[in-house]
Amino acid sequence: MKIFSSGLYETVVLGSAAMAGVVVVIFLLLVLRRHLAERQVDANKRIDAAITRSYLRRVAGHRPETDDTGWTDERRLAAVSQIQALLRGGERDRLMQIAELDGLLAATVRRSRRWRRSERVNAIRLLQRFGSELCIARLRELMARDRSPLVRVEAAFALAAAHALPPPRETMRILRMTDRAPSRLDSALLRASVPDYREQFVLLLEDDLPPVWRAQLIDALGWSGDVAVIPVLEKAAGDEDPEVRGAALRAAAKLGHPGAREWIMAALRDPDANVRVQAVKASEALGLRDAVPQIRDLREDSQLWVRLRAEQALEALDPGYDTTARPPLAPNPAPDLSNCA
Amino acid sequence: MAHILIADDDPILVELVKFRLEGAGHETSVANDGEEAIERIRSDKPDLVVLDSMMPIVPGPEVLRMVKADPETSSIPVVMLTARKGEADVVSAIKSGAADYLTKPFIPQELLVRIEKLLGGGA
Amino acid sequence: MTWSVVQDIAANAIVAVAFFCFIVVFLRNMIGLAQLLIAAWVFATRIEPSEGARELWQRYADLALPITMIAPAYNEELSIVESVKALLALEYPEHEVIVVNDGSKDDTMGRLIAAFDMYPCERTQVAQLQQTQIRQTYASRRFPNLLVVDKENGRKADAANAGLGFARTPLVCVIDADSIIEPDGLLRAAEPFMHDNGRLVAVGGAIRVANGCTVKGGSLQKIDVAKALVPRFQVVEYMRAFLTARVANAQTGTLMLISGAFGLFRRSTLVEIGGYRHDTVGEDLELVVHLHRHLREQKRDYRFAFIPDIVCWTEAPAALKGLDNQRARWQQGSLETLVRHRRMMFNPRYGRIGLLAMPHILLEDVLGPPAELLGYLVLPAAALLGLLDPMMAVAFFFVSIVFGTGLSVGTLALEEQQLRRTPSARSLIRIGWAALLENFGYRQINLWYRIQGVRRFLKKDSTWAAVPRLGFGAD
Numbered sequence: 008m009k010i011f012s013s014g015l016y017e018t019v020v021l022g023s024a025a026m027a028g029v030v031v032v033i034f035l036l037l038v039l040r041r042h043l044a045e046r047q048v049d050a051n052k053r054i055d056a057a058i059t060r061s062y063l064r065r066v067a068g069h070r071p072e073t074d075d076t077g078w079t080d081e082r083r084l085a086a087v088s089q090i091q092a093l094l095r096g097g098e099r100d101r102l103m104q105i106a107e108l109d110g111l112l113a114a115t116v117r118r119s120r121r122w123r124r125s126e127r128v129n130a131i132r133l134l135q136r137f138g139s140e141l142c143i144a145r146l147r148e149l150m151a152r153d154r155s156p157l158v159r160v161e162a163a164f165a166l167a168a169a170h171a172l173p174p175p176r177e178t179m180r181i182l183r184m185t186d187r188a189p190s191r192l193d194s195a196l197l198r199a200s201v202p203d204y205r206e207q208f209v210l211l212l213e214d215d216l217p218p219v220w221r222a223q224l225i226d227a228l229g230w231s232g233d234v235a236v237i238p239v240l241e242k243a244a245g246d247e248d249p250e251v252r253g254a255a256l257r258a259a260a261k262l263g264h265p266g267a268r269e270w271i272m273a274a275l276r277d278p279d280a281n282v283r284v285q286a287v288k289a290s291e292a293l294g295l296r297d298a299v300p301q302i303r304d305l306r307e308d309s310q311l312w313v314r315l316r317a318e319q320a321l322e323a324l325d326p327g328y329d330t331t332a333r334p335p336l337a338p339n340p341a342p343d344l345s346n347c348a
Numbered sequence: 349m350a351h352i353l354i355a356d357d358d359p360i361l362v363e364l365v366k367f368r369l370e371g372a373g374h375e376t377s378v379a380n381d382g383e384e385a386i387e388r389i390r391s392d393k394p395d396l397v398v399l400d401s402m403m404p405i406v407p408g409p410e411v412l413r414m415v416k417a418d419p420e421t422s423s424i425p426v427v428m429l430t431a432r433k434g435e436a437d438v439v440s441a442i443k444s445g446a447a448d449y450l451t452k453p454f455i456p457q458e459l460l461v462r463i464e465k466l467l468g469g470g471a
Numbered sequence: 472m473t474w475s476v477v478q479d480i481a482a483n484a485i486v487a488v489a490f491f492c493f494i495v496v497f498l499r500n501m502i503g504l505a506q507l508l509i510a511a512w513v514f515a516t517r518i519e520p521s522e523g524a525r526e527l528w529q530r531y532a533d534l535a536l537p538i539t540m541i542a543p544a545y546n547e548e549l550s551i552v553e554s555v556k557a558l559l560a561l562e563y564p565e566h567e568v569i570v571v572n573d574g575s576k577d578d579t580m581g582r583l584i585a586a587f588d589m590y591p592c593e594r595t596q597v598a599q600l601q602q603t604q605i606r607q608t609y610a611s612r613r614f615p616n617l618l619v620v621d622k623e624n625g626r627k628a629d630a631a632n633a634g635l636g637f638a639r640t641p642l643v644c645v646i647d648a649d650s651i652i653e654p655d656g657l658l659r660a661a662e663p664f665m666h667d668n669g670r671l672v673a674v675g676g677a678i679r680v681a682n683g684c685t686v687k688g689g690s691l692q693k694i695d696v697a698k699a700l701v702p703r704f705q706v707v708e709y710m711r712a713f714l715t716a717r718v719a720n721a722q723t724g725t726l727m728l729i730s731g732a733f734g735l736f737r738r739s740t741l742v743e744i745g746g747y748r749h750d751t752v753g754e755d756l757e758l759v760v761h762l763h764r765h766l767r768e769q770k771r772d773y774r775f776a777f778i779p780d781i782v783c784w785t786e787a788p789a790a791l792k793g794l795d796n797q798r799a800r801w802q803q804g805s806l807e808t809l810v811r812h813r814r815m816m817f818n819p820r821y822g823r824i825g826l827l828a829m830p831h832i833l834l835e836d837v838l839g840p841p842a843e844l845l846g847y848l849v850l851p852a853a854a855l856l857g858l859l860d861p862m863m864a865v866a867f868f869f870v871s872i873v874f875g876t877g878l879s880v881g882t883l884a885l886e887e888q889q890l891r892r893t894p895s896a897r898s899l900i901r902i903g904w905a906a907l908l909e910n911f912g913y914r915q916i917n918l919w920y921r922i923q924g925v926r927r928f929l930k931k932d933s934t935w936a937a938v939p940r941l942g943f944g945a946d
Contacts, residue, residue, distance in 0.1 A: 016862035019497075023869040026504070027877030034880045034903060037887040042896040059360060065368045089360045095453040125518045157518060157666070190670035195531040269816075311597060315639065368793040383687075402654065405687055 046258060054078065058086040066102050080114040084133065094170060103137050112137050116145055124155050131158070135165035143171045151181050155267060160192055167199040175224070176209045176214075189223050197227035205231045209239055213336050221246075222254035229258025237266045244270045249279035258283035260292035268295060275301045279309040287313070291320040299325050350467050351375045353392065353413065355385035356400035356429070361452075365429075368456045372464070381458025387416055389421050396467060397461075401430035401441070409441060416445035422427055425466045429454065482858050487854045492846030493863065495838050497869050502831065503878045506719035507885070513722050514779065514889040532564035536664050538657060538735070539567045541640035542631030544648035548577040550689070552586040554648050557689030559614055563657045569633040570648070573623025574603075579608060583619050588612040597639060600632035600687045600746040601625065608637070626753040627731065628747035635738070635746050643738045649786065650732045651681055651691055656782035661734045663776040672762060672775040673736045675721070675729035676782030677713035679892070681704045692785055696898040701794060702915045703905035710882045710902075714779060714890075721777030725828035727777070728765070731755035733783035740766075751811070752805015760812050763824045781892060795920045802924025805836040840921040843871060847915065861871040870911045879906035
């Protein structure tokens with residue numbers, strides 16, 4: 008009986024053998040590459056150490072070495088990026104200037120055009136460190152036009168670190184933020200840019216934005232370090248959306264200014280459990296001793312997360328509070344609020 | 349001139365700190381992990397230790413605790429150098445006896461000044 | 472009925488079996504090839520976390536979702552203190568460690584109390600998911616982020632559930648107490664949650680064999696490859712499972728297994744489904760299948776991710792004794808899960824899970840092992856009896872053995888090209904050699920163990936041995 012012709016089996020045999028053969032050859036080539044790299048390893052280590060030492064010396068004001076055989080741009084860049092990650096202040100600036108003089112900036116810009124996303128991301132991190140006009144321009148281009156959303160976000164973070172991010176309305180548009188739900192990176196980006204654009208953030212709140220995004224903007228205001236935003240937060244604390252109210256409390260907790268006292272305490276009675284949790288946290292952050300009686304009552308709250316958070320806040324706010332004197336809290340199948348706890 | 353032990357598993361950081369300290373005329377030795385750090389502190393009795401908080405085998409805070417618990421080494425000042433920024437870490441490091449605490453990235457000049465101040469105070 | 476009719480029927484039956492075996496083995500290997508190619512594509516286009524992760528977390532530490540590590544421990548007095556120290560030392564902005572002493576008969580509890588200065592404390596259990604009694608919870612005077620839960624003996628699933636019930640953070644990471652986690656493994660595993668906008672439910676990570684490596688103080692000192700062959704074979708298997716199969720599955724949205732040795736989950740979702748099941752020997756496979764089922768029945772938009780970089784190392788059985796039991800158990804667990812969730816099979820309501828992933832498990836775990844083992848016997852026999860084209864028997868061996876070797880070596884090549892975590896060219900050769908030898912004996916023995924698992928399943932044997940499941944067949 009023959010269902011398939013024996014030609015098919017021959018194809019299978021030859022195909023399997025060819026596939027295995029090709030793969031084995033590739034593998035052996037990789038082993039060979041590794042073997043050669045191993046023989047080079049000591050020499051490479053010496054070169055890398057020499058490059059590192061040379062940059063450290065030059066930052067400290069010494070002259071560059073004359074013998075730099077094998078010091079490829081790739082190697083120099085690797086050394087510079089590792090050193091700069093450890094340095095801060097004037098010495099880092101000096102290091103980056105020296106690197107720019109060595110032509111490493113041009114190499115980085117070239118790298119930021121490579122096909123592999125990871126190469127571009129690494130280039131972005133270096134561009135941020137160089138920080139010159141040229142770098143900012145290239146980063147803006149990447150943020151606006153790169154085909155990978157991940158690379159665009161990375162460029163946005165680099166710009167934020169250099170205080171060169173476009174205003175929030177434009178940033179949100181370029182990254183198409185409002186088309187999706189916010190991620191934690193979005194929160195981070197907004198928080199990072201708020202010190203530069205506080206007024207624009209407040210103005211943006213007037214726009215017709217989805218509540219989750221309004222909550223993000225409110226949340227970011229807490230990172231402005233400016234107590235002038237407290238009235239804005241107070242208004243948000245009366246918002247109909249619980250997420251916005253919660254964000255206002257989070258922001259107030261971060262600012263830690265007693266000007267928010269009254270409405271934080273009012274929020275302890277909020278109908279939304281998540282908001283109550285945030286209010287307890289804010290009370291704790293501001294050290295509101297006046298809120299202790301109300302927080303005591305929250306130990307009998309219908310929601311477990313509120314009860315747990317209230318216990319925790321009381322331990323911090325009320326030094327005389329004895330946790331062991333009370334019977335342990337009974338668990339209940341509460342809706343999950345651990346994201347805010 | 350003093351003998352300073354640098355305990356860190358990052359060769360670049362070691363190179364950087366070493367270069368600075370040697371430039372200022374100090375003698376340095378290096379430990380690449382927590383266990384080696386403890387051994388060297390016990391055997392060499394350096395004048396000061398620069399200690400990374402995240403190291404293989406024995407993490408920095410544990411090294412600090414052991415150094416401070418041993419009466420033979422408890423007087424050696426330890427400067428913690430770490431990537432952690434948490435407030436709790438700073439507090440717990442100072443509590444367990446760190447003489448000073450710097451976070452990465454750092455200003456090398458600042459590290460040097462702080463170390464020299466500690467050494468000057470001890471002499 | 473004449474003798475010749477009987478002969479005819481027998482001959483036809485043999486031929487049918489032979490074709491069935493051939494097709495099953497052929498299909499499995501084609502899927503293997505597809506997975507290898509998908510994985511190669513994923514690796515070629517991914518962003519390596521090397522420089523990224525640490526910097527990211529340093530900048531945005533206050534946005535990191537806090538994690539609770541849940542480490543069930545049973546009779547681990549020799550290693551528990553070192554393991555817990557390593558867990559506490561993991562790099563992460565905010566993590567709590569919950570060790571669940573699962574009624575150990577040795578001094579696990581005493582060692583913990585002495586080493587970490589533990590004292591009895593009252594701690595509210597947020598959700599009660601375990602079936603055994605909690606004896607006491609302990610807090611540490613030295614580490615505010617350490618909690619030890621002492622409970623009556625259950626199984627790993629029960630201990631993990633107990634710990635899960637005490638967790639309060641948005642993420643939980645369930646591990647084995649003796650898993651050796653890379654110092655920045657938690658950071659890397661949590662990174663997908665930074666990019667997530669609410670869909671991500673769980674993250675799995677690549678696991679490797681620690682045999683042959685130097686382990687000190689609960690962390691890895693030196694990576695090396697074991698001299699013995701059995702662990703070396705498993706190195707190859709782990710690479711195939713974690714470097715190609717899981718990566719390809721995650722990419723195509725059909726990740727069906729997150730190993731019990733390391734898995735990061737959204738706490739709330741685990742609590743929703745009641746945690747791990749107690750009545751299966753394959754609780755980690757069951758958990759992920761259950762999650763798929765639950766989330767799809769609720770019509771929620773969700774996603775599982777997989778980190779191809781190594782997050783965790785684990786000690787594999789060093790000899791065939793031990794391996795036999797482990798593999799039989801994996802097989803049994805897989806069958807139990809398939810039977811429990813059989814209504815998902817070929818059911819369009821469960822989308823690609825019902826139409827692709829479940830049938831794939833069926834192919835790999837139910838049809839695959841007997842088909843291959845049977846094929847080794849039936850095809851040559853049929854060819855000798857003149858019932859089949861002898862070329863077919865030759866083709867069968869080429870597909871199963873030569874092609875199989877190609878897949879294994881291909882995975883090694885991918886590893887070397889992308890991750891390069893093998894310590895040297897020498898060790899690479901050693902693993903390559905194992906990838907070749909594996910096909911002559913080891914593979915077949917494994918199939919035999921899995922048949923034993925089928926037997927256990929049919930006997931409803933639920934004896935439990937404390938070996939973690941990593942599962943290679945299933946995906």
